[in-house]
Amino acid sequence: QLQLQESGPGLVKPSETLSLTCTVSGGSISSSSYYWAWIRQPPGKEREWVGSIYYSGTTYYNPSLKSRLTISVDTSKNQFSLKLSSVTAADTAFYYCARLIPAAWRFDPWGQGTLVTVSS
């Protein structure tokens, strides 16, 4: 059974870089059948697709975040990561990682999510 788990600091200072890692277990991140994604939801606001990556390293970013965003993959560790630079309070959110399945471009399964707060 595939499982995903987010990890990283829960508190980041304004203007710094938010870094999160998603560890995939129960399956290989190198599968050619899937993509891997980050989704976030600020408290009380709408859920937002952040971006996606293929095991080869090809990335797809939300244009609203593209200038500050880097998503990378480490197949040797079965992990993929998110880095968001120059954060502000608006980046405070629950961050989820998920597998993205091309058939219907659906997210399944998801990690439990981690709350990242941007505050000094």
Add this chain to the structure above:
Amino acid sequence: DIQMTQSPSSLSASVGDRVTITCRASQNISTYLNWYQQKPGKAPKLLIYATFSLQSGVPSTFSGSGSGTDFTLTISCLQPEDFASYYCQQSFNTPYTFGQGTRLDLK
């Protein structure tokens, strides 16, 4: 970006009720519409994909319908474990976008 509008934003119902949640897209998305359930502190769970297809393991009391811009998620007979939040998501193009969610609680 395609805007997804869900209604209602909250809903109170009883065990055994039939409930319907709607999702409207700001443009034609064919049947590229997925539904998720989320309970507090838990990972979101895929319920229905491509408008109609029930994810493996999801009870048949859940069903989806629609096409174009208007979609519905129906729970035919509410069970205690169904009280949760529900979100639609369009997968017609990127950036993928979600509805604001519908919170279903016990009347």
